[in-house]
Amino acid sequence: xxxxxxxxxxxxxxxxxxxxxxxxxxxxxxxxxxxxxxxxxxxxxxxxxxxxxxxxxxxxxxxxxxxxxxxxxxxxxxxxxxxxxxxxxxxxxxxxxxxxx
Amino acid sequence: xxxxxxxxxxxxxxxxxxxxxxxxxxxxxxxxxxxxxxxxxxxxxxxxxxxxxxxxxxxxxxxxxxxxxxxxxxxxxxxxxxxxxxxxxxxxxxxxxxxxxxxxxxxxxxxxxxxxxxxxxxxxxxxxxxxxxxxxxxxxxxxxxxxxxxxxxxxxxxxxxxxxxxxxxxxxxxxxxxxxxxxxxxxxxxxxxxxxxxxxxxxxxxxxxxxxxxxxxxxxxxxxxxxxxxxxxxxxxxxxxxxxxxxxxxxxxxxxxxxxxxxxxxxxxxxxxxxxxxxxxxxxxxxxxxxxxxxxxxxxxxxxxxxxxxxxxxxxxxxxxxxxxxxxxxxxxxxxxxxxxxxxxxxxxxxxxxxxxxxxxxxxxxxxxxxxxxxxxxxxxxxxxxxxxxxxxxxxxxxxxxxxxxxxxxxxxxxxxxxxxxxxxxxxxxxxxxxxxxxx
Numbered sequence: 001x002x003x004x005x006x007x008x009x010x011x012x013x014x015x016x017x018x019x020x021x022x023x024x025x026x027x028x029x030x031x032x033x034x035x036x037x038x039x040x041x042x043x044x045x046x047x048x049x050x051x052x053x054x055x056x057x058x059x060x061x062x063x064x065x066x067x068x069x070x071x072x073x074x075x076x077x078x079x080x081x082x083x084x085x086x087x088x089x090x091x092x093x094x095x096x097x098x099x100x101x
Numbered sequence: 102x103x104x105x106x107x108x109x110x111x112x113x114x115x116x117x118x119x120x121x122x123x124x125x126x127x128x129x130x131x132x133x134x135x136x137x138x139x140x141x142x143x144x145x146x147x148x149x150x151x152x153x154x155x156x157x158x159x160x161x162x163x164x165x166x167x168x169x170x171x172x173x174x175x176x177x178x179x180x181x182x183x184x185x186x187x188x189x190x191x192x193x194x195x196x197x198x199x200x201x202x203x204x205x206x207x208x209x210x211x212x213x214x215x216x217x218x219x220x221x222x223x224x225x226x227x228x229x230x231x232x233x234x235x236x237x238x239x240x241x242x243x244x245x246x247x248x249x250x251x252x253x254x255x256x257x258x259x260x261x262x263x264x265x266x267x268x269x270x271x272x273x274x275x276x277x278x279x280x281x282x283x284x285x286x287x288x289x290x291x292x293x294x295x296x297x298x299x300x301x302x303x304x305x306x307x308x309x310x311x312x313x314x315x316x317x318x319x320x321x322x323x324x325x326x327x328x329x330x331x332x333x334x335x336x337x338x339x340x341x342x343x344x345x346x347x348x349x350x351x352x353x354x355x356x357x358x359x360x361x362x363x364x365x366x367x368x369x370x371x372x373x374x375x376x377x378x379x380x381x382x383x384x385x386x387x388x389x390x391x392x393x394x395x396x397x398x399x400x401x402x403x404x405x406x407x408x409x410x411x412x413x414x415x416x417x418x419x420x421x422x423x424x425x426x427x428x429x430x431x432x433x434x435x436x437x438x439x440x441x442x443x444x445x446x447x448x449x450x451x452x453x454x455x456x457x458x459x460x461x462x463x464x465x466x467x468x469x470x471x472x473x474x475x476x477x478x479x480x481x482x483x484x485x486x487x488x489x490x491x492x493x494x495x496x497x498x499x500x501x502x503x504x505x506x507x508x509x510x511x512x513x514x515x516x517x518x519x520x521x522x523x524x525x526x527x528x529x530x531x532x533x534x535x536x537x538x539x540x541x
Contacts, residue, residue: 029483031484032483035484036484051539054537055538055539058522058536058537058538061470061534061536062515062536064534065508065513065524065533065534066506066508066513066515066524067506067508068507068508068509069509
């Protein structure tokens with residue numbers, strides 16, 4: 001189990017991503033969850049996570065308005081999946097590396 | 102035994118007993134005297150114990166002075182409130198704070214005795230004094246005015262250190278840079294550039310190819326590390342690492358907005374506002390608009406950059422983020438209102454309503470997306486705005502890199518400049534949404 005400085009923020013992201021991938025919430029709701037978690041993360045150690053959430057939220061916004069509806073879902077799923085992967089690989093990297101992020 | 106003058110209980114030194122002589126001998130030959138009056142030799146364990154007790158007593162005495170003093174002078178002595186010494190101390194404190202912090206009010210906030218002009222001398226200004234315009238045919242028209250603000254609520258030192266300390270150096274550095282920069286402009290004869298400035302001009306071009314070691318980096322110096330990752334500092338990377346002036350602007354701009362938000366969050370608007378906004382800065386870009394990409398424009402932006410670095414820029418943008426007092430921020434002539442959806446006149450096209458901002462139409466979503474986050478989530482949105490002003494959007498559309506796409510048969514353009522993106526349609530006439538990205 002990975003220890004996060006902001007476990008609630010991470011849990012919110014993971015849940016929202018899960019719901020979105022199951023198509024139980026829309027992109028707007030997911031964006032709100034990402035934004036809320038991003039705003040809660042202030043620690044230097046998890047700056048990288050804040051950036052991930054920030055970029056993912058904006059990428060979803062960009063896709064909403066620049067990708068045709070028939071390709072939108074796949075594009076968004078890709079972003080969400082990538083976010084989840086990056087979150088955990090980033091955390092692992094932090095755990096094994098003493099270098100600054 | 103030597104010829105000692107000892108003492109006895111009856112006050113007759115010559116009637117002293119042999120014991121008294123012995124005691125005097127110990128005292129004069131001991132490195133220290135223990136509580137029983139015995140001599141203790143330096144270096145012994147007993148000597149260390151005695152010294153420790155002595156130092157402890159000294160510390161108690163010192164602590165006692167601190168706890169009972171209104172102030173402590175440089176010798177560690179207590180100074181009483183209202184005394185002449187206290188006044189002198191306070192003046193020195195405020196002067197050093199003003200000089201170190203270049204903050205007209207920031208230093209003096211721990212007490213309520215600061216006169217209104219404390220720190221102003223550090224800028225060579227007096228309250229109400231105006232540096233005036235420095236317009237010429239080739240220099241930007243810049244006016245800087247010392248502003249006075251009331252401090253209805255003074256924040257405690259703890260409050261300041263809790264939520265503003267990470268930005269303090271930023272604020273003060275901005276002010277310091279602004280002051281030095283403006284001072285340099287005034288000292289410089291119009292039109293004539295020094296060889297160094299000319300070389301800088303030549304190397305800068307329009308600002309699109311800034312070397313790694315940007316002027317902004319030089320200006321900010323080591324404050325970046327202090328600010329990085331916290332509060333206003335989180336956007337400072339953008340300014341720091343900006344490879345063109347728009348990036349630099351974007352970072353400074355957003356950092357400035359962050360400061361505005363902190364002001365709001367801290368609930369100390371008036372106090373901090375007064376502290377961070379001793380200047381009113383007005384830069385008129387209009388003479389340069391004709392040749393937007395000129396070398397001179399690049400130079401102008403470079404000059405303006407320190408003014409927009411949090412501090413001076415921070416207060417200006419922060420004030421707008423708060424819907425506060427009238428401010429002027431560097432802009433390209435026309436100042437576009439930065440408000441919420443209800444603030445704009447509306448235009449209906451094919452059943453859809455748009456806000457008219459300048460020469461462009463904005464969807465309600467884009468207006469909401471631009472709105473200062475400190476105002477909370479606009480109606481119909483789940484999250485607050487992203488702190489991008491219409492002026493900034495205008496700049497991104499005009500100067501950003503464009504990519505074109507077709508979305509469900511509608512042609513759209515994405516303009517990116519630095520970390521801000523704008524999605525438009527109809528040849529840039531309609532703004533659809535606002536995007537951001539980090540530097541990661």
